[in-house]
Amino acid sequence: MLLSKEDCRAIARHAGLDVLMDELIDRLTRAIDEYDPQRTSVLARDGFHYHNPYHGLLEWMPVMQVGDTATVKVVGYHPANPTVKGLPTILSTISNYDVTTGHLVGLVDGTFLTALRTAAASAVATRVLAKSGSDTVGMIGCGAQAVSQLHALSxxxxIDRVLFHDRDPKVAATFAERASVGGRVSARFDQTxxxxxxxxxxxxxxxxSVAIGEGxxxxxxxxxxxxHVNAVGSDFSGKFELPRSLLERSLVVPDCREQAQREGECQQLPPDRIDTDLVALIQQRERFVGSRDKSSVFDSTGWAYEDHVVMQLFLDHAREMGVGTAIEIESxxxxxxxxxxxxxxxxxSEVGSRESEVRS
Amino acid sequence: MLLSKEDCRAIARHAGLDVLMDELIDRLTRAIDEYDPQRTSVLARDGFHYHNPYHGLLEWMPVMQVGDTATVKVVGYHPANPTVKGLPTILSTISNYDVTTGHLVGLVDGTFLTALRTAAASAVATRVLAKSGSDTVGMIGCGAQAVSQLHALSxxxxIDRVLFHDRDPKVAATFAERASVGGRVSARFDQTxxxxxxxxxxxxxxxxSVAIGEGxxxxxxxxxxxxHVNAVGSDFSGKFELPRSLLERSLVVPDCREQAQREGECQQLPPDRIDTDLVALIQQRERFVGSRDKSSVFDSTGWAYEDHVVMQLFLDHAREMGVGTAIEIESxxxxxxxxxxxxxxxxxSEVGSRESEVRS
Structure with missing residues (x-):
């Protein structure tokens, strides 16, 4: 099943962004609650990092539901994209393979879906860790991810008030409009x-997109x-956004410990300082009851398991709506x-082809 | 650009299998001759290995032309496929990404293309290493890869005579027919x-598909x-096909040294015994002049660079013939x-969509 950009648009329009985000936050919470490392295998992401012609990376993030399917997101991170190419910093596709045969079952956009799932993960953490009655949100960095992050938080x-800042005044100037269009987030927006x-x-x-060594x-x-801080930007060894002193006095919850220690804010802490993660946060909620009133950091590096959940959500909507194209790539x-x-x-072989489409 | 099974069929029918294989052998030879590790980055393949519900693996093989594109083949190896599912052991797709933006440029079948490129690699090695006047070929294992291997050798x-053996008599029984259909390989076939x-x-x-420990x-x-032996089946740590004594007295040429030492026949040799590879074989032909009269082994584990070459060949044919579907997956x-x-x-955004298709 191939879901094109058009199919994802149809799904988002049909369900509505708010409903889609609510479903995703709920599904992600449930999936994390049910997460079992015996049934789900997540490999560390790997990829190419380069500076030619622009600084960037192309990485793959693999996760397998044992005996069922594997989801591999390929994600490009190219900070020069918006300026040089008019494209978003993150471009991505997500593929799903049947691990009983190797068959490519689905291929779906990963750009929109990455924005959604990264934002949903922050919402999942925020719901547990933010102080009750929190109504003021501060956004540092006002690019594409900021729009979906704020939407998920809402x-x-x-939210009564949104304070925002971007080092690029042109990006900051349009943020309130982008974030609130169509009544998405209704709050007072102040560039601060x-x-x-x-x-x-x-x-x-x-x-x-702070550069390595500039945080x-x-x-x-x-x-x-x-x-409560959702630190979303770190995704490079050497790149981080938060002051170390804040991390040192806060509850720090990485989405994926190993990855966050390599690429996230957790790089700044000694390994034995990190004694929890997003799975523990949801599966052992009672441990964190007192954390709402203290400072906390969700160290989000982007977890392959989230890609699996958001892809399934879209495949389910596609099935229900009857959109998407049956693909037959393998010969x-x-x-x-x-x-x-x-x-x-x-x-x-046409017969084989049709049978195979039914199977997938 | 998405090339479906239908598109690959159209290309193979239009060009003809012989011409396609000749072109691939020539292109692969040239690409290896021009191979420069400064301009091409190949990462070790990685993936999921499992025994649930069947023994199998799903792996990705990444290669990047610096500043240009990255090709990632995802390949499933499921020996139970032919018996249990009526599918080939190897199912695969190949994706190509623009590393200046992260954009998915192409998605092509990898099953047919893997068979072609693996066979072409054996032909490249055989052309340098087989004794002049060699006319008798022995095939051990008569599955899908044997058909394309023999075709490439031809x-x-x-070839005057083909001797063949498969431990499954049903597979052996159909080999001569499969290998020679349409006059593909005209030789005397003897089950031996x-x-x-x-x-x-x-x-x-x-x-x-010999099992681990059974070689x-x-x-x-x-x-x-x-x-001269083309050892094609090894692709697992612990799996090998050749007697160690043969390797010990022969010139052993792995396609990709690091990978062959982990998964190929080279596993059976001490690491310092391997002092060459397919790149050296082609780039330093003069070193191997005397090797035709001695025993030699091409240790083929499947090299990501070969996937890049075969994908480009098909994308070029697709462009020339005007087949394939412009894809717009990323949102x-x-x-x-x-x-x-x-x-x-x-x-x-339709406008953006059309522009992006032109770009790709």
Whole structure:
């Protein structure tokens, strides 16, 4: 099943963004609650990192439901995209393979879906860790991810005020419009200097493309004692957004411990300092009851398991709505012992082709 | 550009299998001759290995042309496929990404293309290493890969006689028909016991699914002094097909040294015993002039660079013939800073969509 950009648009329009995000937050919470490392295998992401012609990376993030399917997201991160190419920083596709045969079952956009699932993960963490009654959100970095992050937060907390900052004034200038269009997030939006922004927010969210060695993106001064931070931008060894002192005094919850210690805010902490993760946060909620009133950080590096959940959500909607294209990429044939058979036996193998579509 | 099974069929029918294989052997030889590790980055393949519900693996094989594109083949190896599902052991797809933006440029069948490129690699090695005048080929393992291996060999040597063996008599029974259909390989075909097969052949080819620990698939007795062996089946740690004594006295040329030492016949040799590879074989031909008259082994584990070459061949044919479907999977939009923009601005983003197709 191939879901094109058009299919994803149809699904989003049909369900509505709010409903889609609510479903995703609920499904992700449930999936994390049921997460069992015996039934789900997540491999560390790997990929190419380069500086030619632009700084960027292409990575794959594999996760397998044992005996069922494997989901592999391929994600490109190219900070020069918006300026040089008019494309988003993150471009991505998600593929799903049947691990009983190797068959490619589905191929879906990963750009929109990455924005959704990363935002939903922050919402899942925020719902557990933000102080009750939090109503002021500070956004540092106002690019594409900031739009979906704020939208997801608005589904789990009642937001009165959004303070925002981007080092690029042009990006900051359009943020309120992008974030609130169509009544998506109705709050007061104020462009604010970083120092005032961080001292006034109950919940902070960092989604920057800060360069390696140039972090943190704000100073640890006058933060609220109960501040909850969703740190979303870190995804490189050497890249981080938060001041170390904040991490040192806070509950730090990585989405995926190993990955966050390599690429996330957790890089700044000694390995034995991290004694929890998003799975523990949901599966052992009672451990974290007191955390709402203290400072906490969700260290989001992007977890392959989230890609699996969001892909399933879209495949389910596609099935229900009858959208999507049946794909037949692999040249398998009537005779599994003849790789050339499909060339000569056109008519025969059509039957195989249709059967295979039904199977997938 | 998405090339479906139908598109690959159209290309193979239009060009003809012989011409396609000749082109591939030539392109692969040239690509290996021009191979420069500064311009091409190949990552070790990685993946999931499992025994639930069947023994199998799903792996990705990444290669990048620096500053240009990255090709990632995802390949499933499921030996139970032919018996249990009526599918080939190997099912695969190949994707190509623009590493200046992360955009998915192409998606092509990898099943037929893997068979072609693996066979072409054996032909490239055989052309350099087989004794002049070799006319007898022995095939051990008569599944899908054997058909394409023999076809590729027939393009670089004049074959009078094909001796073949498969431990499954049903598979052996149909081999001559599969290999020679449509006049593909015209030679005398004789089903032969392994001992006689190996002692009579000038060129041997092993393409078995021998289980871990059950190799070798023939004994090292009475082999021709000049025998050249293409060992194609090994692709697992612990799996090998050849007797160690043959490897010890032969010139052993792995396609990709690191990978062959982990998964190929080279597992059986001490690491410092391997002092060459397919790149050296082609780039330093003069070093190997005397090797034709001695025994040699091409240790083929499947090299990601070969996938890149065969994909480019098919994309070039597709362009020339005007087949294939322009794909638009990623949901990028007019506003790179708004991941939701494409949902509301349907009409506008169509323009972006068409431009992006042109770009790719």
């Amino acid at each position: 589904r789990v907390m009642s 200097a970083t120092a005032a922004l961080v001292s006034t927010s109950d919940v902070l969210c960092t989604t920057t 943190p993106v704000f100073e640890d001064r006058d933060l609220r004692a109960w501040v 398998h044939t009537d005779d599994p012992h003849d790789p050339y058979d499909f060339i000569v036996s056109g008519a025969k | 393009r670089v040597m004049s 016991a392994t001992a006689a097969l190996v002692s009579t052949s000038d060129v041997l080819c092993t393409t078995t 070798p698939v023939f004994e090292d007795r009475d082999l021709r002094a000049w025998v 990028h939009t007019d506003d790179p800073h708004d991941p939701y923009d494409f949902i509301v601005s349907g009409a506008k």
